[in-house]
Amino acid sequence: xxxxxxxxxxxxxxxxxxxxxxxxxxxxxxxxxxxxxxxxxxxxxxxxxxxxxxxxxxxxxxxxxxxxxxxxxxxxxxxxxxxxxxxxxxxxxxxxxxxxxxxxxxxxxxxxxxxxxxxxxxxxxxxxxxxxxxxxxxxxxxxxxxxxxxxxxxxxxxxxxxxxxxxxxxxxxxxxxxxxxxxxxxxxxxxxxxxxxxxxxxxxxxxxxxxxxxxxxxxxxxxxxxxxxxxxxxxxxxxxxxxxxxxxxxxxxxxxxxxxxxxxxxxxxxxxxxxxxxxxxxxxxxxxxxxxxxxxxxxxxxxxxxxxxxxxxxxxxxxxxxxxxxxxxxxxxxxxxxxxxx
Ligand SMILES: O=CC(=O)O
Numbered sequence: 174x175x176x177x178x179x180x181x182x183x184x185x186x187x188x189x190x191x192x193x194x195x196x197x198x199x200x201x202x203x204x205x206x207x208x209x210x211x212x213x214x215x216x217x218x219x220x221x222x223x224x225x226x227x228x229x230x231x232x233x234x235x236x237x238x239x240x241x242x243x244x245x246x247x248x249x250x251x252x253x254x255x256x257x258x259x260x261x262x263x264x265x266x267x268x269x270x271x272x273x274x275x276x277x278x279x280x281x282x283x284x285x286x287x288x289x290x291x292x293x294x295x296x297x298x299x300x301x302x303x304x305x306x307x308x309x310x311x312x313x314x315x316x317x318x319x320x321x322x323x324x325x326x327x328x329x330x331x332x333x334x335x336x337x338x339x340x341x342x343x344x345x346x347x348x349x350x351x352x353x354x355x356x357x358x359x360x361x362x363x364x365x366x367x368x369x370x371x372x373x374x375x376x377x378x379x380x381x382x383x384x385x386x387x388x389x390x391x392x393x394x395x396x397x398x399x400x401x402x403x404x405x406x407x408x409x410x411x412x413x414x415x416x417x418x419x420x421x422x423x424x425x426x427x428x429x430x431x432x433x434x435x436x437x438x439x440x441x442x443x444x445x446x447x448x449x450x451x452x453x454x455x456x457x458x459x460x461x462x463x464x465x466x467x468x469x470x471x472x473x474x475x476x477x478x479x480x481x482x483x484x485x486x487x488x489x490x491x492x493x494x495x496x497x498x499x500x501x502x503x504x505x506x507x508x509x510x511x512x513x514x515x
Pocket of ligand 1: 262472
């Protein structure tokens with residue numbers, strides 16, 4: 174009997190490739206559970222997921238079965254043969270990686286797949302926040318021509334300082350786009366990046382980044398050390414009238430502190446694609462007309478969705494073939510070699 178791989182989420186772009194990739198090496202099955210209890214009880218003998226050794230996972234699957242938190246991971250390890258979770262996104266904050274480590278389950282993600290889409294989405298949000306394009310469009314669509322739009326309150330991008338928190342692939346791609354205006358680019362990362370262009374200036378702390386930036390853009394993953402990292406102190410260290418952009422994860426920012434700063438004008442606007450409790454959006458955010466708000470679509474384009482699906486499925490296929498995909502998440506790199514189907 175072939176091993177089975179379970180798709181927790183739809184494959185939208187690469188159905189044909191999916192068939193070819195697993196032909197003769199694994200049986201691909203689909204999620205039928207609408208609850209966590211059904212999911213966890215379906216790996217046993219005679220259950221619909223019996224024989225599954227690996228999962229493909231989209232965050233959308235949380236709607237039915239919840240996040241892959243520690244209780245789910247431990248129960249999965251107790252009741253199934255699953256040894257690999259291939260997350261189909263670059264963020265993997267919905268999976269408790271520490272619990273996976275304890276139970277010998279490997280996790281891969283899709284770094285780089287949506288680098289261009291996310292960087293260009295951030296660029297759009299920055300332009301919209303400084304020039305009020307989203308507000309201008311809303312004005313036109315509501316039949317009021319320029320009523321909402323006041324050019325005296327808008328600003329050019331050229332010559333401003335962009336502070337990038339996290340100079341990974343997306344941060345660097347955005348830096349390159351913004352440098353073209355030109356903007357002055359400064360960044361802070363856990364460590365100074367090697368081989369970045371000379372015009373990308375490293376500053377030694379988040380505080381220094383906030384002191385100098387006109388626009389602060391967040392490009393770090395969500396984990397225990399980044400959660401809430403941009404709070405009251407950091408926001409108030411930004412100059413009055415600054416712009417905050419977040420296309421990373423909502424929980425990196427203290428939302429209450431951000432809303433207070435919008436209310437008293439310390440932040441002139443924010444450009445958000447992500448929120449702490451998606452799909453819920455705090456209704457107060459909708460009351461600031463200059464803010465540019467999107468429903469977590471920044472990383473999605475036909476090209477990046479296709480690349481992401483192929484990359485996640487490639488990681489699954491490598492596991493089924495007894496290899497290790499390139500995309501094991503950093504926290505589990507030391508575990509490589511400990512996970513096999515047999
Ligand atoms: O949010 C998108 C991603 O994590 O890829």
